[in-house]
Amino acid sequence: MKRMAVMSLLLMGIVCCLAMPVQAQSQWGINVNYPGLGIKYGLNKKVVVELKVQFGKDVFVIGPRFYYSLSPWGKTIVYGGVEGDYLTFESEISKGSGFVFLGFAGLEYFVSPNVGLSVDFGPAYVNLKDKETKEKESGVDLVVNIGLTYYFKGGEK
DSSP states (O other): OHHHHHHHHHHHHHHHHHSSOOOTTOEEEEEEETTEEEEEEESSSSEEEEEEEEEOSSEEEEEEEEEEEEEEETTEEEEEEEEEEEEEEEOSSOEEEEEEEEEEEEEEEEEETTEEEEEEEEEEEEEEEETTTOOEEEEEEEEEEEEEEEETTOOOO
16 A cells, blocks of 8 residues: 555656656756755746655655746745645654645745745645554644755746
8 A cells, every 4th residue: 555655646746747748938947945855847837846855864755746826926936736745754653654735835036047945835634654553643734845946947937
């Protein structure tokens, strides 16, 4: 089950990136976020997809993000989106895996045509399961993401 979930999320991210038509407005970007990395692809002026990986001492998270630009405002783009992640965790007390589903809103400010600083936040539904005890835990939490993206074809639109 766990392997199938990871493979499904990876496949969804890869298909989104590879099945897209190459357009003059499309652009690739590499994102450094706290605490991880992402690869972004702009389908057009409004829609961006990202495959994101985050990692910490005892946690590993991977999944796709979908952004929709609501409005440009000077050098700033206001956006909203959704994210779905698979995660694993391990501590002295427990070890397991789970899923995160997140809706978010934020903005990206372009410090240059190729570099954007972004911040977004939103509610996340987290569902975890301990590997040994099979105990499950779920709930809603607020997530804040901060990132710096380098765009290869100029990010400002």
